[in-house]
Amino acid sequence: MDLSRSGKDTGDIAIPVREVKSSKSGKGAPPVVTTTTRLGQTPPAAGWKRGVGIIDLILRVCAIAATLAAAAVMGTTDQNLPFFTQFFQFQASYDDFPTFTFFLAGNAITCAYLVLSLPFSIVCIVRPHVIGARMLLLIFDTLALALTMSAASAAAAIVYLAHNGNPNTNWPALCQQFNEFCPRVSGAVVGSFLGVLILTVLVVLSAAALRRN
Template identity: 60%
Template sequence: MADATTIDVAHAEETRREAKGKAPLLATPVVVAATTKAMEHEKGGYKRGIAIFDFVLRLGALAAALAATATMGTTDQTLPFFTQFFQFQASYDDMPAFQFFVIGMAIASGYLVLSLPFSIVRIVRPHAVAPRLLLIVLDTVMLALTTACASSAAAIVYLAHSGNQSANWLAICQQFTDFCQQTSGAVVASFIAVLIFLFLVVLSAIALRKH
């Protein structure tokens, strides 16, 4: 009986030691899973915050692009002193650079409207990669287009304000004040849209890097 009792005690002690040795092994996967889940939740909240900021920026870019398009597209001024056979008039469609500006900014405005649903998808599904890749590519294209539109129009506006003595180009803004004010405002709005597009591209790049 003493030997049996000794064997039972030894067996119980060995079982207790094995249980102690296995307990951390069983607890480790649970801790790792919980930590991973917490990290994914934190990353998802971070990406959702970026997506919401992206949506707000798109609304701002849309407002700037629409303002630039509407302002330039309605620019037209006729001077009050004219005769029966001759009058002084300035309109945006008299200059190809301004026509390109209106068309390009209108395209950018349409793109921003179409991109809003994809931006909402990014808010709902912050870990989705496909919408983010699509938007960063198209945003880069629109950044190039709006930059070209704004730069070409800015060059014409500068000539309208300052002229060019070497080429005998006269500054017309002393006469066509309203025309120059509207075109200048449209150019400023377009550069605001350019800056917002630049921020959108940078935000998308950061979100992809953190993926």
Template identity: 60%
Template sequence: MKAGALELGEASKDSTLKSTVNRGVSVLDFILRLIAIIGTLGSAIAMGTTDQTLPFFTQFTQFRAKYDDLPMFTFFVVANSIVCSYLVLSLALSIFHIARSNANGSRIILIFFDTAMLALLTAGASAAASIVYLAHKGNAKANWFAICQQFNSFCERISGSLIGSFAGVLVLMLLILLSAVALSRR
């Protein structure tokens, strides 16, 4: 009789420990989603408000660099905005996982959508990174000149916006791994 009660007590301790660990994983998931929201929102705002005008010989002739002059930067802003919106909406499921740490179906849904958002954010950030590289270095073979010597402020902002976006990519990777670990522990 005592052996059966002892085994039951150990099973109860294991169940409590698993529940505590799963709740901790869910809280970490929530915090990482908040960090990703900040990164993607900051990137979209920084890129979307980038604009610099250089005066030429006269006041009537000016050179202007704006983010929407290049479709890759527009795609970058749209991709970051979509991912940020998704992350805000996914906070509800993250809170649900804190309350009910044994939910499996919703974790699978989050892994699926997190992966899709990771692909979208990576595509947007990579497209913008290629243009930022050309803006800084140029390409002599293609006759593309580096514009960052003239448009310093523009180049600083577009380069800075990439940091938040690639941080969002990293956080989404961590979220996918975290959800996979949470599912494997069940």
């Protein structure tokens, strides 16, 4: 409200409000009021923002766990079948499918970004009125959301195909043979969708925190 005068903290901003009130009410001494405000409790908006920041941090850690688990499960999945034809041995691993490689890369990138974003999230808790960090988090959370959603959906499409095949195009279902590969890959996809869900909540939370400025 009087950003025009001070820096970017609303801790500073609340003070002139008290001045206005006191000068309106009965010409009381503004410096005294200012001192009590500086030493006293934080304004309600800051408390609310701090709460959002703490939820943000917790959700961020959960999203790190989800995407890390998805990437790890996908990266360690590998199954050889005990029989082979004259052409090649049947084996399935994530790098036989370009889509699964993309899935692994996408989840790993999101996981790395989320780890790097933790300090910014902590800054938003310590200084609830810093707008720059919150805005930065929102923009990159949106991009991470898009990347993770892309990786998860593409992998889900291939997993669906592996489970059901497509008779119209002569694509056989794999999961009858690869009975260990398919559940692990499906689990990785579920973990990735969980990460997407958390990132969506993070974007909306950041927007709500920005709104209260």
